[in-house]
Each structure stands twice: as C-alpha cells, then as structure tokens.
Amino acid sequence: MSLSRRQLLQTALAATLLPVTGPASAARRKARIIVIGAGFGGATCAKTLRLLSPTSDVLLIDARASWCTGPFTNLALTGLRSVASITRHTTDIGRAHGVRTLIDEVTGIDPVSRTVTTAGGKQLVADRIVLSPGIAMRWGVIAGLSAELSGSMPHAWLGDSQVQSLRERIDAVPDGGTILIGAPPNPYRCPPGPYERASLIAEHLLKTGRARTKILIADAKDDFTKRPLFLAEWDERYGAMIEWIPRAKGGEVARVDTTTGDVWLRDATTPIATHLATIVPPQQAAAIAGRAGLVDESGWCPVNPQSFESSLHAGIHVLGDAAIAAPMPKSAFAANSQAKLCAAAIAAALDGRPAPDARMINTCYSLVAEDAAISVSGFYSAASGRIAVVSEGVSPLTAPDGLRRREAAQARDWYESISTDSFGKSA
Ligand SMILES: Cc1cc2nc3c(=O)[nH]c(=O)nc-3n(C[C@H](O)[C@H](O)[C@H](O)COP(=O)(O)OP(=O)(O)OC[C@H]3O[C@@H](n4cnc5c(N)ncnc54)[C@H](O)[C@@H]3O)c2cc1C
Known part of the structure; x- marks a missing residue:
C-alpha cells in the first residue's frame, strides 16, 4: 500500500469535507430536495444536505419502516450478532438527522417536472431528487428461481x-x-x-x-x-x-x-x-431507477461522478449501489462516501458555487472468522467523467502476528462508526 490506512482515511475525509465547510450563502433560497432510499447512501445524503444546506427542505422517503444492514448480515446469519442489532428504522434516522421522513413506496418519477409519485397517492414536486434505491434481483436468469420462490x-x-x-x-x-x-x-x-x-x-x-x-x-x-x-x-x-x-x-x-x-x-x-x-442472483439497479428512465443498457445508472447527477436527466442524482461508479465497489462505505460528495455538489449548485473536488474512499472488511478479518481499501478521485483510483491497498497474504485479529476489531469499530454516521445512534 502506498499510503497507510490512517493516512488514507485522514486524507480522504479532509478532501471530502474541506471544499464544502465554508459559510453557506445567505442568499440561498429554500430548495425542496427529495431523497429516495434511507439506506447507507440516502440517509447519509439527507443528513449531509441538512448540514450543508440548512435552509433546504429535505424529505427522506423509504418504502420500508425497517430493515437489516447489509454489513454484518453474515455475522447475524451465524449467531455472532443478533438480527435486532443490525436492524435500522426509517423514522429513527429522520429524527437523528433532523429531516422529515415518509414511509411509502415511490412508484414513479417524472424527471422533467421532477414530480415523485407514491403508492400512498402522494404527488411531490422537488427542485432536486436524489435516489439511493439499491439493487433489484434479475429474476429469470437462473431457471426455476423467482422472487416468489x-x-x-x-x-x-x-x-x-x-x-x-x-x-x-x-x-x-x-x-x-x-x-x-x-x-x-x-x-x-x-x-x-x-x-x-x-x-x-x-x-x-x-x-x-x-x-x-x-x-x-x-x-x-x-x-x-x-x-x-x-x-x-x-x-x-x-x-x-x-x-x-x-x-x-x-x-x-x-x-x-x-x-x-x-x-x-x-x-x-x-x-x-x-x-x-x-x-445470490444476478443484479441490476432497483426497479424505480428503471421506471424513472435513469438506467442504461447495462441495467445500472450512468452518472457524472463529480456530482452523481444522472447523465440521462438533469437535476436527478443517483448514488450508491444503483449507480455506475466502478472502480468503486457496490458497498455501504462507497455509498456513504458518494452521498457526501453528492450532497456537497448539490449545496454548491444551490449556492452558485462550483462543485467541490471529488475525493471518495472505501474499505471492505471481510471476517474470515469471528476474530480474524482481511480488507481492501481504495481512495478515489473523479474528473472528466471518470472515477480513478488514487491509491489502494489490501491486507498482506502472510499476516504478522495478531494482524487478522486487529483487522477484526477494526471491522467492528468500522461498523459502529459508519452506522452512526449514516443512521445516527441506534436506540
Ligand atoms: C451480506 C452483505 C454483506 C455486506 N457487507 C458489507 C460490508 O462489510 N461493507 C460494506 O461497505 N458494504 C457491505 N454490504 C453492501 C451494502 O449493504 C450496500 O452496498 C449498501 O447498502 C448500499 O447502500 P444504498 O444506499 O445504495 O442501498 P440500500 O442500503 O439498499 O438502501 C436502499 C433503500 O432504498 C429503498 N427503496 C428502494 N426502492 C424504493 C422505492 N421505490 N421507494 C421507496 N424506497 C425505496 C429500499 O427500501 C432501501 O431501504 C453488504 C451487503 C450484503 C448483502
């Protein structure tokens, strides 16, 4: 690894936050922003918009009242965590971040009038729409397997x-x-x-x-x-x-x-x-992204990686797993990092400032046993419509004494800190 993990984290956090921590323009008008999906990407984006654009009216919508986090699902499956300890609740997230929430399924988005329609019969108009709706399974590829079965x-x-x-x-x-x-x-x-x-x-x-x-x-x-x-x-x-x-x-x-x-x-x-x-079936962007005309022939959403604004519809942003953001992996950490950049770009646009420099980060820890983990980390920039790897690293194949154990402890700390950052303190 050309940078230590500590340096990597410090540099990335500074780079992600510095360009957007200046005083917000007093002249900024109250903008209506709808964020769809209260998972790692959407919740982080709603929170960061609230911080960077305090005069904006942010509404966070999720179809589900509660769900389990992807990270640590494998621990819950094998008795290392309880299912309750990885469960998060949409209304708690809104309360922690000071944003309004709506538990309702978004059934349509008119990208021109920027109108969001919900299963509950709501029609909501926004200045900006952010989607972090996650994935859908591609049923029909494996014979005999369907959503029902x-x-x-x-x-x-x-x-x-x-x-x-x-x-x-x-x-x-x-x-x-x-x-x-x-x-x-x-x-x-x-x-x-x-x-x-x-x-x-x-x-x-x-x-x-x-x-x-x-x-x-x-x-x-x-x-x-x-x-x-x-x-x-x-x-x-x-x-x-x-x-x-x-x-x-x-x-x-x-x-x-x-x-x-x-x-x-x-x-x-x-x-x-x-x-x-x-x-685990083959995957694509969540259905709402397709219905809103935000996916390309790959089944995923092309975006400008400096703002995560859709390449297909202006004023609509897509981030997290649904977005095409390779070489970043589809991970909670990547979604969290992209969400901060996206929120900073929206706040800058509302203020009439240029978008901040794009710096993003990811680490994927994997537990190979309760007390042993391995990891891969990357630090990314975006320019000219592409995401580039600035630096990356992976755990060594031959581990010095105690390294796997220390990485397992870091994985547990990472889970607590990213969960708190994205969702607020759990009740
Ligand atoms: C087993 C497993 C282990 C994992 N481990 C890790 C790990 O160790 N580290 C890591 O970084 N990542 C990990 N991940 C990946 C991580 O869970 C995802 O990358 C992350 O959740 C992506 O965030 P997101 O915001 O894009 O989507 P999500 O977190 O899935 O959030 C999307 C939300 O949008 C909502 N939604 C979708 N459509 C609609 C609609 N039409 N109307 C209203 N709401 C809607 C959904 O209900 C959902 O709550 C793991 C995943 C799994 C499955």
Whole structure:
C-alpha cells in the first residue's frame, strides 16, 4: 500500500469535507430536495444536505419502516450478532438527522417536472431528487428461481425477513450435509459478501459440531476480490470444508428446484443435492431507477461522478449501489462516501458555487472468522467523467502476528462508526 490506512482515511475525509465547510450563502433560497432510499447512501445524503444546506427542505422517503444492514448480515446469519442489532428504522434516522421522513413506496418519477409519485397517492414536486434505491434481483436468469420462490433458497441480500429465515436454515443443516452458496456475476452488491458468508458459516459449523458439512461456492466468475487471501485462510482454518467452483469449471448456477433443493450447475446433467442453498442472483439497479428512465443498457445508472447527477436527466442524482461508479465497489462505505460528495455538489449548485473536488474512499472488511478479518481499501478521485483510483491497498497474504485479529476489531469499530454516521445512534 502506498499510503497507510490512517493516512488514507485522514486524507480522504479532509478532501471530502474541506471544499464544502465554508459559510453557506445567505442568499440561498429554500430548495425542496427529495431523497429516495434511507439506506447507507440516502440517509447519509439527507443528513449531509441538512448540514450543508440548512435552509433546504429535505424529505427522506423509504418504502420500508425497517430493515437489516447489509454489513454484518453474515455475522447475524451465524449467531455472532443478533438480527435486532443490525436492524435500522426509517423514522429513527429522520429524527437523528433532523429531516422529515415518509414511509411509502415511490412508484414513479417524472424527471422533467421532477414530480415523485407514491403508492400512498402522494404527488411531490422537488427542485432536486436524489435516489439511493439499491439493487433489484434479475429474476429469470437462473431457471426455476423467482422472487416468489427465492424464500426456499434465501439470498438474504436485501436486508429483509430472509436474514432471519436463512439463520434458522443454517442451524438446521445436519453434520455431513451440503450447503451451496451461489455467487453472482459482476457487478453486484458487496463483492466479498459470498466469500465472507462461506467463511463464517464454516466457522459456525465447526463450533456447533458439524465439521463434516461441505460448503460449495458455485461461482458465475473466475475471480473475486481478495481471492488469494480467502483461499489461504480457508485452507488454514477450514481445510476441505469449503470448495470454490469457478465459472471455468462450470461453477455457474443454471437451474434449481426449490422444492427438492437440487441445484444444476452449467453443463451438468445431474444435480447437486443440497440441504441448504443460498443463491445470490444476478443484479441490476432497483426497479424505480428503471421506471424513472435513469438506467442504461447495462441495467445500472450512468452518472457524472463529480456530482452523481444522472447523465440521462438533469437535476436527478443517483448514488450508491444503483449507480455506475466502478472502480468503486457496490458497498455501504462507497455509498456513504458518494452521498457526501453528492450532497456537497448539490449545496454548491444551490449556492452558485462550483462543485467541490471529488475525493471518495472505501474499505471492505471481510471476517474470515469471528476474530480474524482481511480488507481492501481504495481512495478515489473523479474528473472528466471518470472515477480513478488514487491509491489502494489490501491486507498482506502472510499476516504478522495478531494482524487478522486487529483487522477484526477494526471491522467492528468500522461498523459502529459508519452506522452512526449514516443512521445516527441506534436506540
Ligand atoms: C451480506 C452483505 C454483506 C455486506 N457487507 C458489507 C460490508 O462489510 N461493507 C460494506 O461497505 N458494504 C457491505 N454490504 C453492501 C451494502 O449493504 C450496500 O452496498 C449498501 O447498502 C448500499 O447502500 P444504498 O444506499 O445504495 O442501498 P440500500 O442500503 O439498499 O438502501 C436502499 C433503500 O432504498 C429503498 N427503496 C428502494 N426502492 C424504493 C422505492 N421505490 N421507494 C421507496 N424506497 C425505496 C429500499 O427500501 C432501501 O431501504 C453488504 C451487503 C450484503 C448483502
């Protein structure tokens, strides 16, 4: 790594915040801003708009009253956290950030008149609209798997009731059973997520006397983030319990039978019989982004990375997982960082000031066991319509004594601080 993690964080925070902490223009008129999605991106954007544009009227809308955070979902699945401890509530977020909230599904957006329509019958007009609506699953790619049937092979990738049901299903797998994790093709939410899940399930099985259980990772890719580190850690900690099947070896899940638990990999004539399959489907931007005409042929939303304003509709901003922001990963930390930049750009535009310099940051920690973590970090700039990596780093393959343990402690601290930053103190 060319910068230490501490330097990276300090530089990025300073760079993200400095250009926008000057006094707000007294002449700024009261602008109406609607933020759709109270997850990591939307909640952070609403909070930052409130701070940087205090005269603006900010409304935060989410279809859900509560949900589980993606980060630490894998810990909740394996008994290292309670589901309640990773649950957040929309109204609490609004209260903590001093913004109005509305629990309602946005069913349409007219990008020209900037009117938002909701399932509850509201028609709301705004000067600016920010969307951080997250992802939707691309059903129909894996034969036999649909939104209705996915509860039988729960992905637990959307923070809904599947988190609790997958936790119960993991506990019911017998010693000597087979668990199959279906890992999706790029791009998708939380690139290390399926591999962290395999690690923590393996540790949980060992702790609960089920060492003969097999975890197969059926992958639609031939590579994944931190692969050498994950493979080395699995080898050392879990031996033959975890088997990764890359795409080149036919790993991609092609078909499932949700009633029997059978899974067919690409080109296979006979199925794999599973006691539990957790299949994470291919993904795209959440449905509302498509309905508002904000996605391109990739299924994701093209944006100007200096402001996260849509490249397709002026005055509408899209950030977080739904946006095309590669090489940044689709992560909570990236969404939080993008949200601050987006809010600063909107506040500057309302003040008639130029947009601030774009500096963003991400670190993805992955627990490979309760007390061991690995990480990858990146520091990013944006110019001429592109996001560029300024500096990046990854945990060393051979760890000095105690490093993995220290990274696990940092992961826990990171979770608490990003949750508080994005959502306020939990009740
Ligand atoms: C298992 C797992 C582990 C993860 N681990 C990490 C990690 O360790 N570190 C990390 O940085 N990231 C992690 N992530 C990724 C992280 O959860 C996402 O990247 C992050 O939540 C993206 O934030 P967002 O604001 O784009 O979307 P979200 O947080 O999903 O928020 C979107 C919100 O929009 C709302 N919404 C959508 N459509 C509408 C509509 N039409 N009307 C009203 N509301 C709507 C949804 O209800 C939702 O609450 C993990 C994810 C998973 C699944």
